[in-house]
Amino acid sequence: MSVATNLMALLRGEVQADRIVPRTGQTARLTLAVSAAMAFLAVFALALSLASGRLADRWSAALAQSATIRLSAADDQIEIQTRAILTVLSQTPGVTEARAMSDDEQRALLEPWFGPDLPVGDLPVPRLIEIIEDETGFDAAGLRQRLAAEAPGAVLDDHTRWRRPLVAAADRLRMLGWLSLSLILGATAAMITLAAQAALASNVQVLRVMRLVGAQDSYIARAFVRRFTHRALTGAAIGAALGMLAIALMPRAAQEGAFLTGLGFQGLDWLWPLTIPPLAAVTAFWATRIAAFRTLKGLR
Amino acid sequence: MIDMQDAAYGYGAEPILSDMTLRLAPGSFHFLTGPSGSGKTTFLKLCYGELLATQGSITVFGQDTATLDRDAIARSRQRIGVVHQDCAFLDHLPIAENIALPLTVSGRDGGASDANMRELIAWVGLSARAAAHPPELSGGERQRAALARAIIMDPDLILADEPTGNVDWEMSLRLLQLICELNRLGKTIVIATHDLALIRAAKAQVQARVLRIAGGKLSAAGANL
Numbered sequence A: 001m002s003v004a005t006n007l008m009a010l011l012r013g014e015v016q017a018d019r020i021v022p023r024t025g026q027t028a029r030l031t032l033a034v035s036a037a038m039a040f041l042a043v044f045a046l047a048l049s050l051a052s053g054r055l056a057d058r059w060s061a062a063l064a065q066s067a068t069i070r071l072s073a074a075d076d077q078i079e080i081q082t083r084a085i086l087t088v089l090s091q092t093p094g095v096t097e098a099r100a101m102s103d104d105e106q107r108a109l110l111e112p113w114f115g116p117d118l119p120v121g122d123l124p125v126p127r128l129i130e131i132i133e134d135e136t137g138f139d140a141a142g143l144r145q146r147l148a149a150e151a152p153g154a155v156l157d158d159h160t161r162w163r164r165p166l167v168a169a170a171d172r173l174r175m176l177g178w179l180s181l182s183l184i185l186g187a188t189a190a191m192i193t194l195a196a197q198a199a200l201a202s203n204v205q206v207l208r209v210m211r212l213v214g215a216q217d218s219y220i221a222r223a224f225v226r227r228f229t230h231r232a233l234t235g236a237a238i239g240a241a242l243g244m245l246a247i248a249l250m251p252r253a254a255q256e257g258a259f260l261t262g263l264g265f266q267g268l269d270w271l272w273p274l275t276i277p278p279l280a281a282v283t284a285f286w287a288t289r290i291a292a293f294r295t296l297k298g299l300r
Numbered sequence B: 001m002i003d004m005q006d007a008a009y010g011y012g013a014e015p016i017l018s019d020m021t022l023r024l025a026p027g028s029f030h031f032l033t034g035p036s037g038s039g040k041t042t043f044l045k046l047c048y049g050e051l052l053a054t055q056g057s058i059t060v061f062g063q064d065t066a067t068l069d070r071d072a073i074a075r076s077r078q079r080i081g082v083v084h085q086d087c088a089f090l091d092h093l094p095i096a097e098n099i100a101l102p103l104t105v106s107g108r109d110g111g112a113s114d115a116n117m118r119e120l121i122a123w124v125g126l127s128a129r130a131a132a133h134p135p136e137l138s139g140g141e142r143q144r145a146a147l148a149r150a151i152i153m154d155p156d157l158i159l160a161d162e163p164t165g166n167v168d169w170e171m172s173l174r175l176l177q178l179i180c181e182l183n184r185l186g187k188t189i190v191i192a193t194h195d196l197a198l199i200r201a202a203k204a205q206v207q208a209r210v211l212r213i214a215g216g217k218l219s220a221a222g223a224n225l
Helices: A003-012 A015-020 A025-064 A075-090 A103-114 A140-150 A160-201 A204-212 A217-248 A255-261 A267-297 B040-047 B070-077 B095-099 B101-105 B114-123 B139-151 B169-184 B196-203
Strands: A066-071 A095-100 A127-133 A154-157 B002-009 B017-024 B029-033 B055-060 B080-083 B157-161 B188-192 B209-214 B217-220
Touching (some): A015 B101, A025 A217, A025 A267, A075 A140, A103 A127, A160 A204, A160 A217, A204 A217, A204 B070, A217 A267, A217 B070, B002 B040, B017 B217, B029 B040, B040 B055, B070 B080, B080 B139, B095 B101, B095 B114, B095 B139, B114 B139, B139 B169, B169 B188
Parallel strands (some): B080 B157, B157 B188
Antiparallel strands (some): A066 A127, A066 A154, B002 B055, B209 B217
8 A cells, every 4th residue: 555545545534443453541642742842842843943043034134234434533634534445435436325324323332332322422332333234345456556555444244254154153053953853853752752652662562463363564654653643743733833933932032132033934934833833743654653563563 | 264285384394284175065064083283273364364384375265375465364353253162262352342343344334233142142142241251261161252252243154263272062963063063054164173973973063174284284084983
């Protein structure tokens, strides 16, 4: 019998076949509990993956198309060199927009560290010039050379230096999230296999009788597979629902706490956790099927 | 029905059974005798494919059991009714469901109507006990239930291993009568037993051949039984 036929029979259900395998409370509870716990953890691993993925994308996109020029010069040179820089930038291909940040904007940037009412004008704070690039970007090396000639106090920071490790860290975090998901799935499969093997071992007499009366291996396996698949599906559905609820109830906060509070699902991302119960069911299906056929092989 | 050619079973220097050449014709009735541990159960297991001959060949329904895959073995068992010495029931199911088990596993639940089931259960005298579970039945009731389960698929061949081993003489005769009735309906019967009185009682009702296993060899038993 093909796997597709088996799957159809599994979904359709066979009341009589289900009755043939005696109910074992311990393995039933174990499978339910393990599936629920693993699905709960899987929801968090998924949320972590998606959040870090979003973060990496946001950092990549936001930082990849912007750059900053830091100008440190004597007071009488600041305005002159600022104008020179803006002129150079207006002539640089790949630069969409360039503007010098106002004192208020610079004060706002420093406020989280130095508090409000910071006298920016009294401090040797460099002038910041924000650059917005177009999709093709600009030639950073060429721009640096021109700036060195026109405004010796200017330093171009295209964010590469600190963007790369941030994006790499976010990517790594995303990978770890997926790895955690794989490990959770593997652990679920291992535990369900153990539970199925325990159930099969305690039902060897049932297997013998069924073989004796002419039951084919696929029929016998299906009786066990169906039971464990249902338990895994039910347990995982409960665990995933609780996980989603916990994520939904996480507090929302302002931008500065965005990473931790952004640990969740947005829009269609909410569909992802719904794949966990079917995935747990498929895992249980194969784990039990393999265990059942292995046990039956020992009986003729 | 069953054809053995120089069949043997066992490992090592002394096989459990050897040099078995035998042909069981359809509709025949055979007793298999021999002392305890002589290999009667092994012989029956070779017939329904639970064991495979280590030498020679055993053909059941025209197919060499050694060449059958697991599914084919299962299908062939749907044509063989086996009555085990220990009856081999599923204790968590009522006896009526145990009797119907071969139909259930072959997907033919609808094949036997409730009326047919009731008739079969009545035939083995278990109408009042149909809802009971196997541990609640006496030895004789279990043996009759095992017989009912063995014939529910209307098999061509019935193999019974000490079917009267745990019952009194009166019940033994009742079971024998049921088995003889099946033989008269054309079923091939092989009964492993060491109960010579039972064999004599059967010979009064049907034409039965007696085979003897001793020292690992199969032979036709003498006429003095």
